[in-house]
Amino acid sequence: MFGHDFYHESIRKYIILFGTLFNDLHIKRKNEAGNVIQKIKCPLTYAPREKVTARLEQNPNLTEQQSILLPRLSFELVNLTYDPARKLNTVTKLVKDPNTGNKVKRVFNPVPYDLSFDFNMFTRYAEDSTQLLEQIVPFFTPEFTATINLIPEMDIKVDVPIVLNSLSSQDVYEGDFETRRALIWNLSFNMRAYFYGPLNDQAVIKSANTNFYVPHANGTYGNAVATSVKQKPGMLANGSPTTNSSLTVASSSIFANSDYGVITDFEDYFDGSTS
Numbered sequence: 351m352f353g354h355d356f357y358h359e360s361i362r363k364y365i366i367l368f369g370t371l372f373n374d375l376h377i378k379r380k381n382e383a384g385n386v387i388q389k390i391k392c393p394l395t396y397a398p399r400e401k402v403t404a405r406l407e408q409n410p411n412l413t414e415q416q417s418i419l420l421p422r423l424s425f426e427l428v429n430l431t432y433d434p435a436r437k438l439n440t441v442t443k444l445v446k447d448p449n450t451g452n453k454v455k456r457v458f459n460p461v462p463y464d465l466s467f468d469f470n471m472f473t474r475y476a477e478d479s480t481q482l483l484e485q486i487v488p489f490f491t492p493e494f495t496a497t498i499n500l501i502p503e504m505d506i507k508v509d510v511p512i513v514l515n516s517l518s519s520q521d522v523y524e525g526d527f528e529t530r531r532a533l534i535w536n537l538s539f540n541m542r543a544y545f546y547g548p549l550n551d552q553a554v555i556k557s558a559n560t561n562f563y564v565p566h567a568n569g570t571y572g573n574a575v576a577t578s579v580k581q582k583p584g585m586l587a588n589g590s591p592t593t594n595s596s597l598t599v600a601s602s603s604i605f606a607n608s609d610y611g612v613i614t615d616f617e618d619y620f621d622g623s624t625s
Contacts, residue, residue, distance in 0.1 A: 356548040358501055361465075364543050365427055367498050367510065368467050369394060375485055377421055377478050392482065394423045398468070420474040420532065421482070429466035436462035436542065445552070446504040447607055453551045454606060457504060460544035471535040479519070479533050486537070490514035501546055513540040554606035557582040578617040583610040 372394055379388035438459040446455045473479045493513040500508045520534040562577040584598040585591055591611035592598055604610050 354548045358546055360500060360543070360545050361427070363498055363500060364465055364510070364541060365396070367496055368427075368512065368539070368541060369396065369425060371494070371496070371512070372423060372425070372469065372486070375423065375482055377473075377481050390421065392421045392423050392471075394425070396426060397424045398426050420472055421478050422472045423470065423482075424472070425467055425469040427465060428468050431464045431466070433462040433464045433542065438462075444504060444506065453553055455504060455549050456552045457501070457506075457549050458547050460546045463543050463545060465541040465543050467539040467541060469537040469539060471537075473533045473535075476533060479535055483517075483535065487514070487517075500544070501549075503549060506546070508544055511542045513542070514538075515540055556601065556604065556606070556610075575619050577619065580615045580617070582613050582615075583608070584613040585610040 375392045375394075377390045377392060378386050379390070381387050440459060442459045443456045444459070471479060471482050473482070490513070492515075493511045495509050495511045497507055497509050500506050515538040517538075518536050520536070521532075558581045560579040560581075561575045562579070563574070564576045582595075582601055583604045584593055584595065585604050585608055586597060587599055589609060591609055593611045593613050595613045595615060598604075598613060
């Protein structure tokens with residue numbers, strides 16, 4: 351039924367946009383004098399919290415080389431929900447002039463969806479968690495708006511609000527003193543996104559013919575045309591617009607992106623009779 355093979359990579363772009371917000375978070379470790387002795391860039395992965403937690407539990411001993419897993423960040427797309435409050439007129443078209451020929455590209459208004467993301471922070475120390483939270487929370491009031499070039503072919507750039515819905519923490523600590531401790535913070539986000547349908551080529555209307563009729567004495571209209579108005583594009587050989595039909599080049603040589611004028615011709619067939 352649908353029969354389209356278009357792919358705008360919208361979901362992929364939204365996921366990349368979300369991950370880009372958190373791909374440059376750092377933790378600073380200080381000594382007793384307050385001097386920075388270590389700066390750690392937190393690695394970011396696309397993975398569910400359960401998978402990262404299981405990976406941590408597989409190597410719980412601090413003496414193993416793989417214990418350098420913390421701090422770590424992860425996120426995942428967990429849900430898509432239709433948002434009727436942001437619904438636009440379905441049949442409205444967005445048009446883009448491709449600067450070629452007599453056709454333009456068009457696409458119908460997008461469909462609004464909310465994308466739900468889970469963002470997780472895994473740290474060993476409470477101070478690490480608070481540092482990361484203070485690098486994130488101030489930017490969400492409760493939303494942060496980013497711009498994404500969603501469909502480059504149409505120059506469609508969309509402002510995407512990302513809302514911070516909730517925060518929760520969990521202290522994973524079981525076993526003896528040598529067992530790994532993990533402080534986990536979960537941040538829930540909602541991204542207000544749009545999805546566009548297929549792009550199509552549409553011809554440009556350059557000429558128009560309008561016929562006017564006069565009523566008969568009994569109030570009805572006959573089949574005879576009283577006045578005919580014909581409009582067509584006009585352009586000189588040097589590319590300048592004109593409204594003189596005797597100077598214009600052929601309509602086939604005037605393209606949709608040409609700088610042309612409008613030539614209007616009147617043909618009057620009215621003989622004064624209304625019967």
